[in-house]
Amino acid sequence: MAENVNMPQLGESVTEGTVSKWLVTVGDTVKKYDPICEVTTDKVNADVPSSFSGTITEIIAEEGETIPVGALMCKIAIEAEESPMPSTVESSPVSLHTGGTAEMKQEHGAKQRYSPSVLKMAQEHNLDLTKITGTGMDGRITRRDLLKIVDGKRTGKVADTFNMKVETQAASLPRVNEENLAVPKQKVSTPDSSAVSVRLNHGDQVIPLTAVRKTIANRMVQSKHETPHAWLMMECDVTGLVHYRSKVKDDFKEKEGFTLTYLPFFIKSAVETLKEFPKLNSQWADDKIIVRKGIHLSVAVATEEALYVPVIKDADQKSIFGLAKAVDELAKKTREGKLTPHDMTGGTFTVNNTGSFGSVLSAPIINHPQAAILTMEAIVKRPVVIDNMIAIRDTMNICLSFDHRVLDGLVCGKFLKSLKKKIESYGYNTTLY
Amino acid sequence: MAVISYIEAINQALREEMDRDQKVFILGEDVGLKGGVFKTTEGLYDRFGSERVLDTPLAESAIVGVGIGAAAYGFKPVAEIQFADFIMPAVNQIVSEAAKMRYRSNGDWNCPMVVRAPYGGGVHGGPYHSQCIEAMFCNVPGLKVVAPSTPYDMKGLLKSSIRDDDPVLFLEHKRCYRLIKGDVPEKDYIVPIGKADVKREGEDITVISFGLTLHFALQAAERLAKDGYSAHILDLRTLYPLDKEAILEAARKTGKVLIVHEDNKEGGIGGEVAAMIAEECLFELDAPIKRLGAPDVPAGPFNGVMEKFYMLNPDKIYEAMRELADF
Structure with a gap:
């Protein structure tokens, strides 16, 4: 008996997957849960486990082929179950005549x-x-x-x-995840690129789209199309944080084995502020707004080719150290291409550390279907006026794009203000653990 | 038009040809006084006398050899091999002498001889009385191999064979002798050698056969018709040389071909028919060419159960036809 193995749903909003590599060939025997192929989908490279124990009889989807979720990938012949009845004498001669039949059918x-x-x-x-x-x-x-x-x-x-x-x-x-159940999906209308006539000049390079690049494009278009973006920015004095970090970072590195960046501090503040303003931890659902209880923070991680947004689950339950460790692990996984669908799903709010590449100001696109995205810009020394005196301080901009259907300027302003206060309050009495 | 048996058609053809042409004579084991072990030549001894119906020693090489000599002398011998299984001692005479005579003498000599041989099983005959021997003779240029299935074809083809200027191996299915009856015209007629015949028109599958299995296929086709499939059935009639045109036409008609013969499957005549179709009309095929033959074990188990297992029957042929129709 042959069973079908279909393209699995490898994460939210995934509609198709590209078979990047087959790990088995026809005739191979596989056990249930053995990986049978690698699939590239919505920003994820994943191994597809076998749903059955048996022998691969036919591989339908070819390497490099993109097929919809649920479409047939390959067939597995299940080992015949032991017949409860002892086989009868009459049944044996049949096989002599039907030997050719089974072959032909298969x-x-x-x-x-x-x-x-x-x-x-x-x-x-x-x-x-x-x-x-x-x-x-x-x-x-x-x-x-x-x-x-x-x-x-x-x-x-x-x-x-x-x-x-x-x-x-x-x-x-x-x-x-539950988002797919709660939110009726709207169809993304992607502009038909083939319809656009593009003139190539001598020396122009044509880069074919990878599955990841295509997904990024679709997701960005979807978010920009569906979500009315509004934008706010505030300036924070992070001198205290800078001093604190430079004091503890060497010890930390020695003790924990990885670098303590600014990001975990920002995430910590963001999470605490989200607790105060749960409305930012939400999403638009056509006829209602869903406010999420769990705070699962999407963290944008860029590689040379693409942008990934792995999720720190229950970020509100972690210390700065815990967040630092989570960020470090996810960044490592991203660079090694080992992110799993589980790592990518369920985010409720996104933090993007755009300052890491020197940006001082950015207007991010919301990570659909979330309601807001926060960026941390570069920390730069600036002359600022404090008590009518000019001082040189470490300053940083924080930017927030938000879904204006869900949120208004007032609540977001309050959110940023509270966040700013938290970031500015880091100093010698901060605890990492 | 009278309904006569397959064996009666042979007897009539022999009698009429002997009446028509004084040079025609019969020789073989027990063909004279006894009238043949199957009674094929019954009454001919009385009618034409011992000089034209010769009882011979049990020596097949001599029977054929004498025939070749007589043919060279201008006679038209009809040599009977009592059972086709016994033809082996005469193979050298048939293959190397009779079949080669015209070629070897650059057309100066020819060999207008018929070698009749009852073949096939299903008569509880055991290993020496059940074999199909056609495949061995179907790659011998200079020899024709004829194997009719119906009384009409039997009479017409035997007459053609006797009148032919070159040697013909004439195969009669012994199970058909008294099993198969059919309409045969009273008047003189012949059926040309080298022409196959459509025995049933159909649209869904093509079955190519001859001899006893042709009749089984016709029965199976009736059953298949009740399933909603119509079978196109071609009777080869002449096995060497094959009627290529008719075979290809029948194959093209449905694109699904089943070749059925009583002989062992591997090396049987079906392989040649299949190859011909594969060579000439691959792009008209809608299914793999299928063959149905006996299992590749010696013909004619004496044990009744084993004989039944070995021999094809309408049920086995129906199964193969149905499978191809479903494909």
């Missing part, structure tokens, strides 16, 4: 395998075989099917049953 089981005469007729009469339902064994398109179409006795029909099957399977897959 060999030609695939719908896409066409006989020479079917291919010839399809060419002669310009028929699209992919749109014809076969009446032969296992749905094979027979010559008679085409003769009937050519004679006008039936019409070339879309293989409804096949498509329906895929949809049902996709629908029955367990959803990875």
Whole structure:
């Protein structure tokens, strides 16, 4: 008995995946949960585990092929279960005659395998075989099917049953997170790039889109299209934090084995402020606003090629040290391409450390379907006026883009103000653990 | 038009040809006084006498060898090999002498001889009385191999063979002798050698066969028709040389071909038919060419159960036809 292995739902908003590498070939024996292939999807490279124990009989999706969630990837023959009855004498001679039958069925089981005469007729009469339902064994398109179409006795029909099957399977897959259940998905209208005529000049380089780049593009367009972005910025005095960090960072590195950056401090402040203003930890859901209880912080991590947003789960339950460790681990995983769908899903608010590459001001695009995104800009020394005196202080801008359907300027202003106060209060009495 | 049996058609053809042409004579084991072990030549001894219906020693090489000599002398011998299984001692005479005579003498000599041989199983005959021997003779240029299935074809083809100027190996299925009956015209007629015949028109699958299994295929086709599939059935009639045109036409008709013969599957005549189709009309095929033959073990288990297992029957052929129709 052959079972189908379909493209799994590898995270929220994932609709398709690209098979980047097959780890098995036809004839291989696999155990349940053994990885069978690598799939690149919505910003994730993941191993797909086998859902069954058995033998790979057919690989449908080719390497590099992008197929929708729920579509057939390969077939696995399950080891026959032990018959509860002892096999009877009558049944044994049957195999002598049907030896050829099983072979024929297996060999030609695939719908896409066409006989020479079917291919010839399809060419002669310009028929699209992919749109014809076969009446032969296992749905094979027979010559008679085409003769009937050519004679006008039936019409070339879309293989409804096949498509329906895929949809049902996709629908029955367990959803990875609750957001997908609560929020009716709106269709992303992606501009058809092929329709745009682009003139190439001598020396121009054409870079084909990777799955990740395509996903980033779609997600950005979706967010910009659907979400009315509003933007706020405030300036923080982080002199205390800078002094504190430079005092403890060497010891920290020695003790913990990794560098203490500014980011965990900012995340800590952001999380605490989110607790005060839970409305920013929310999302728009067409006819309602959903305010999330858990604070799961998406942290933007850039590589040379792409942008990833892994999630620190329950960030409000972590100390600065805990956050530092989480950031370090996620950054490492991102660089090594080892992020799992689990690492990528469930974020409720995003923090982006744009200052790390020197930016002093940015207007970030909200990480859909969240309601707001916060950036931390570069820390620079500036002359500032304190008590009518000019002083040189370490300053940093913090920027917030927010969904104006969910949030208004007032609450966001209060949020930033409170956040600023927290960031500015870091100093000698700060505790890391 | 009279309904006669397969064996009666042979007897009539022999009698009519002997009446028509004084040079035609019969020789073989027990063909004279006894009228043949199957009674094929019954009444001919009385009618034509011992000079034209010769009882011979049990020596097949001699039977054929004498025939070749007589043919060279201008006679038209009809040599009977009592069972096709016994033809082996005469293979040298048939293959190296009779079949090569015209070629070797650069057309100066020819060998207008018929070698009749009852073949096939299903008569509880055991290993020496059940074999199909056609495949061994179907790559011998200079020899024709004919194997009719119906009384009409039997009579017409035997007459053609007797009138032919070159040697013909004439195979009669012994199970068909009294099992198969059919309409045969009273008047003189012949059926040309080298022409196959469509025995049933159909649209879904093509079955190519001859001899006893052709009749089984026709029965299976009736059953298949109840399933909603129509079978196109071609009777090869002549096995060497094959009627290529008719074979390809029948194959093209449905694109699904099943070749059925009683002989062992591997090395059987079905392989040649399949190769011909594969070479010439691959792009008309809608399914792999299938063959159905006996298992590759010696023909004619004497044990009744084993004989039944070995022999094809309408049920086995129906299964193969249904599978191909479903494909």
